[in-house]
Each structure stands twice: as structure tokens, then as C-alpha cells.
Amino acid sequence: MATTATPAGGSRNGTGPEWGGFEENIQGGGSAVIDMENMDDTSGSSFEDMGELHQRLREEEVDADAAAAEEEDGEFLGMKGFKGQLSRQVADQMWQAGKRQASRAFSLYANIDILRPYFDVEPAQVRSRLLESMIPIKMVNFPQKIAGELYGPLMLVFTLVAILLHGMKTSDTIIREGTLMGTAIGTCFGYWLGVSSFIYFLAYLCNAQITMLQMLALLGYGLFGHCIVLLITYNIHLHALFYLFWLLVGGLSTLRMVAVLVSRTVGPTQRLLLCGTLAALHMLFLLYLHFAYHKVVEGILDTLEGPNIPPMQRVPRDIPAVLPAARLPATVLNTTVKAIEVTLRSH
Amino acid sequence: MTAMSPRKVWAGSEGCQTWDNLTLIFTNLIIPLRIRSRVVMTPVPMEIFMDPEKLGINFDHIWQKTLTVLNPLKPADGSIMNETDLAGPILFCVALGATLLLAGKVQFGYIYGMSAIGCLGIYALLNLMSSSGVSYGCVASVLGYCLLPMVILSGGAVFFSLQGTIGTVLALVIIVWCSLSASKIFISALDMEGQQLLVAYPCALLYGLFALLTVF
Numbered sequence: 001m002a003t004t005a006t007p008a009g010g011s012r013n014g015t016g017p018e019w020g021g022f023e024e025n026i027q028g029g030g031s032a033v034i035d036m037e038n039m040d041d042t043s044g045s046s047f048e049d050m051g052e053l054h055q056r057l058r059e060e061e062v063d064a065d066a067a068a069a070e071e072e073d074g075e076f077l078g079m080k081g082f083k084g085q086l087s088r089q090v091a092d093q094m095w096q097a098g099k100r101q102a103s104r105a106f107s108l109y110a111n112i113d114i115l116r117p118y119f120d121v122e123p124a125q126v127r128s129r130l131l132e133s134m135i136p137i138k139m140v141n142f143p144q145k146i147a148g149e150l151y152g153p154l155m156l157v158f159t160l161v162a163i164l165l166h167g168m169k170t171s172d173t174i175i176r177e178g179t180l181m182g183t184a185i186g187t188c189f190g191y192w193l194g195v196s197s198f199i200y201f202l203a204y205l206c207n208a209q210i211t212m213l214q215m216l217a218l219l220g221y222g223l224f225g226h227c228i229v230l231l232i233t234y235n236i237h238l239h240a241l242f243y244l245f246w247l248l249v250g251g252l253s254t255l256r257m258v259a260v261l262v263s264r265t266v267g268p269t270q271r272l273l274l275c276g277t278l279a280a281l282h283m284l285f286l287l288y289l290h291f292a293y294h295k296v297v298e299g300i301l302d303t304l305e306g307p308n309i310p311p312m313q314r315v316p317r318d319i320p321a322v323l324p325a326a327r328l329p330a331t332v333l334n335t336t337v338k339a340i341e342v343t344l345r346s347h
Numbered sequence: 348m349t350a351m352s353p354r355k356v357w358a359g360s361e362g363c364q365t366w367d368n369l370t371l372i373f374t375n376l377i378i379p380l381r382i383r384s385r386v387v388m389t390p391v392p393m394e395i396f397m398d399p400e401k402l403g404i405n406f407d408h409i410w411q412k413t414l415t416v417l418n419p420l421k422p423a424d425g426s427i428m429n430e431t432d433l434a435g436p437i438l439f440c441v442a443l444g445a446t447l448l449l450a451g452k453v454q455f456g457y458i459y460g461m462s463a464i465g466c467l468g469i470y471a472l473l474n475l476m477s478s479s480g481v482s483y484g485c486v487a488s489v490l491g492y493c494l495l496p497m498v499i500l501s502g503g504a505v506f507f508s509l510q511g512t513i514g515t516v517l518a519l520v521i522i523v524w525c526s527l528s529a530s531k532i533f534i535s536a537l538d539m540e541g542q543q544l545l546v547a548y549p550c551a552l553l554y555g556l557f558a559l560l561t562v563f
Binding site for chain 1: 475
């Protein structure tokens with residue numbers, strides 16, 4: 001598209017053939033982007049170049065004058081002259097130093113790569129660790145090995161969240177202050193992180209040999225038992241079955257954690273304190289999850305059907321099939337209290 | 348003047364002398380000035396709307412990726428995820444919302460929120476698990492494409508209720524289908540052989556949330 005170069009300073013008609021090059025490039029191809037390589041402005045219109053050069057020189061002069069004038073005034077936050085310049089430089093340096101520190105801190109703490117080694121697992125490893133979390137090992141003289149990884153525990157916590165959500169949805173639980181998702185996530189993550197921190201603090205007091213990462217991993221894998229129990233008992237509404245599973249499965253996973261902690265603690269009092277606290281919290285959490293998030297509707301139905309039916313007899317049933325078209329809205333607490341009331345009154 | 352060179356005009360401006368003058372002024376003065384100051388801008392001719400290729404929407408690629416998702420047993424080509432394409436995923440999210448709307452549930456906000464946060468979680472996890480990193484756009488694109496079977500499930504929910512045994516089994520099958528497709532594409536794109544189950548499980552949890560939305 002090169003047009004013939006006109007001699008420097010040669011006369012040109014305003015909208016002469018030199019401009020045709022631009023038009024052709026704009027309207028060719030229907031593209032929204034001008035290809036800058038082909039649109040180089042040194043394509044022969046040296047008149048424009050001279051004009052531009054002159055303009056630029058003049059602008060630079062003006063800028064230099066303005067800068068010089070400004071420096072002479074040297075105002076910085078009301079301070080003129082040397083003081084103004086000094087304060088400006090100091091402010092600049094402080095800003096640079098602050099920015100450098102902030103970016104260094106950000107790259108250090110927000111660097112997700114520090115967690116990378118804890119997610120380096122194989123599927124077979126995760127599977128075997130899941131199964132081992134249900135098998136207590138009676139070796140208390142030497143510290144038992146704890147897998148220091150976070151993938152398994154994190155996935156188990158998320159699974160527990162999903163199971164809780166499913167349970168809440170199938171039982172029409174209504175959460176008045178908040179959302180279902182927020183409650184589920186808050187409960188599960190709060191338990192995992194909060195109880196881990198608390199037991200780690202107690203372990204520190206009792207001089208137990210366990211790190212925070214190991215505690216997180218241990219408690220996380222201990223939630224496997226909770227997931228199994230809740231998955232079964234949210235779908236089969238038999239209280240006897242739940243208590244059986246609570247003792248068996250919950251007990252097994254608690255025993256496993258207790259054995260690990262005992263092997264890493266010295267002294268009977270310390271062992272008792274640490275393991276007793278963990279066992280109590282772990283078992284009570286399972287009890288809480290079952291009763292708080294899957295409300296017992298049978299209590300109400302039993303009272304409605306009449307006094308002939310013994311109140312403790314529970315039958316597994318499909319909730320949507322039995323309920324009438326209009327769902328019964330009731331808060332969790334009310335229903336549980338009513339069920340307990342019915343049970344007490346009948347005795 | 349108008350015959351000087353072929354000139355594209357905006358629809359409805361043919362034969363208008365004033366418009367021709369204005370166009371001349373524009374092309375002869377304003378665009379050259381902008382070029383000299385290196386601002387690359389030009390009015391968008393109407394033709395661009397006739398040609399989605401220019402907007403970066405490649406229908407052939409979208410179709411290829413859709414076929415990869417619909418057949419979870421077919422091995423995926425790792426290079427198909429090199430370009431981050433969000434047109435397909437956004438279309439599928441809107442389709443999911445629309446089919447839920449047909450079933451009487453207005454849950455567009457939940458879909459967008461859960462997609463965004465779920466993508467963030469999977470993005471963090473994949474960055475930790477893979478040796479080479481992955482971009483958020485790539486993760487969003489893959490997860491969005493694999494949402495297609497969920498659209499089919501919610502389409503079915505319009506005609507029959509999913510709250511029975513059949514509905515639960517169907518939902519489980521769809522969740523497994525979605526997560527297998529997503530993990531297959533991630534594995535091939537990130538070269539994480541042997542870890543398909545580890546990637547599939549978090550995807551299954553995410554799609555399980557969508558299934559909860561669809562079923563209940």
C-alpha cells in the first residue's frame with residue numbers, strides 16, 4: 001500500500017491521494033481492528049512528520065518550562081521550596097517501601113502453593129486411609145503414624161455438608177435465621193476447624209506430640225464414620241438403628257482417634273483429659289447432627305392418629321407420600337420438643 | 348466525492364449528502380489523528396454482527412466440546428481446552444435456569460452463585476493438585492460444558508417429579524455422567540494420569556448441589 005513519497009516540504013492538496021491509503025485499510029475486510037503494521041504513518045507523508053516533530057519539540061519546551069516553574073514553586077502540601085521537595089521525596093519513599101512490604105506479605109501468605117504438598121495423594125492412598133480410620137490400633141507405646149494430608153479430610157467435610165443438605169431438604173427443615181447452605185457449611189467447617197484447634201490447644205497443654213496439620217487430618221478422617229451413619233439414618237428413620245450405628249460406627253472412629261492420641265501422650269491424667277474431651281465432642285456431634293437437622297415428624301403424626309398406637313414405635317416411611325399436599329411447616333426446635341413431650345406424657 | 352472509493356455505510360444512510368460529508372471528515376481527519384496517537388479504534392461496521400467468528404465464537408469448537416461431554420467414554424483431546432470459551436457454558440447455565448423455570452422454580456441467582464463459587468473451589472483444588480497451573484477461565488469453561496446433562500435432567504423434571512426412587516437414581520446417574528466428563532477433560536488437559544477419581548469426586552459434589560436444586 002506504499003504510496004510514492006513526496007519530497008520533503010512538497011506541496012500537497014489537503015485530501016489528496018496520500019489519504020486514499022488510510023481509507024482502503026479501514027474499509028477492507030470488515031475487521032474492527034486496524035492493523036497497525038500496515039498503517040505506519042511514515043508511509044510517505046513527510047509533511048505530516050515534519051509538522052508532528054515540530055509540535056512535539058514545542059510541547060517539550062512547554063513541559064520543561066512548566067516543570068521548571070513548578071520546581072521553583074516546589075509546593076507540596078502547602079510547603080514551598082526545599083522543604084516541599086524534601087517532604088515530597090520522603091512521602092514517595094514511604095509509599096514505595098509500604099508497597100514493597102505489602103506485596104511481599106501478600107505473596108507470602110496468599111501463596112496457595114504452601115498447601116501444595118498436602119494435596120499430593122493417590123486414589124489408593126485415600127481409599128486405604130478411609131478404611132483405616134474405622135480400625136482402632138492398640139499400640140500405645142510408640143507414636144502411631146498419622147497421614148499429614150488435607151485432600152481426604154477436606155473432601156469428607158464437603159461430603160458431610162452435602163449429606164446434611166440432602167437431609168434438610170428431604171425433611172423440609174426450615175432455617176429461620178440464615179440459609180440451608182450457610183448453616184450446613186458453617187456447622188461442618190466450624191466443627192472441623194474449631195474442634196481441631198481446641199484439641200490442639202489441649203494437646204499443647206498436655207504435652208502431646210501432635211501438630212496442627214496432623215490434628216486436622218485425624219479429625220477429618222474421623223468424620224468418615226459420621227458420613228456413613230448420617231447417610232443411612234437420614235433415609236431410614238429408625239431410632240433404634242441410629243443408636244446402634246451411633247455406638248458402633250461412631251464408637252469405632254472415636255476409638256481410632258483416641259488410640260492415636262494416647263500413643264502420643266504421656267501421663268494418665270493428660271491422656272484422660274485429651275481423649276475424654278475428644279471422645280465426648282465427637283460422639284455428641286453425631287447425636288446433634290442427627291436430631292437437629294432431620295426433624296422428627298413422626299411425633300406429631302402419632303398424636304394425631306390416636307392413643308392406641310404406642311409412641312415409641314417408629315416405622316420407616318416415605319415422607320412426601322404420607323404428607324398431604326400442603327406441607328407442615330414447623331421449626332426444628334418445636335418439633336423435637338413436641339416429640340419429647342409426647343414420649344414423656346405417655347409414660 | 349462519494350465515488351472516490353468504496354465506502355461502507357451504516358444502514359439507512361445511503362444517498363445522504365450530509366452523511367457523506369460527515370464520513371469524509373471522520374475518515375480524513377479524526378481517524379488519522381487517532382492512529383498517530385496510537386489509539387486503535389474504529390466504528391464497528393454492521394457486518395460484524397453477521398459474522399460471529401469475528402467475535403471469537405467458533406461454533407465448530409463449541410459443537411466438538413459438546414460432543415465430548417455427551418459421550419463420557421470417548422477419550423478427550425487435551426488441546427480442546429486451550430482456548431477459554433465461555434459462550435457455551437453461559438448458554439448452558441441459562442438453559443438450566445430456563446428449564447427450572449418451566450418447572451416453576453425461579454433459581455437463576457442460585458445457579459450463577461453456585462457456579463461461580465464452585466468454579467473457584469475447583470480452581471483452587473486443581474491448582475494445588477496439578478503440576479502445571481490452570482486458569483480460572485479454563486475451569487469455568489470445562490465445568491460449564493459438563494453441566495449439559497444436568498440441563499437434560501431438569502428438562503425431565505418438567506414432565507415428571509424426581510422425588511421418588513427413580514428420580515434419585517436418575518439424578519445419581521446424571522451426577523456421575525457430569526463428573527466423569529469433567530474429570531476426563533481435566534485429566535487430559537492437565538496431564539494428571541491416575542488421579543481421575545480424585546478430580547471427579549469434588550466435581551461430583553458440585554454437580555450434586557445442582558441436582559439438589561433440580562430435584563427439590
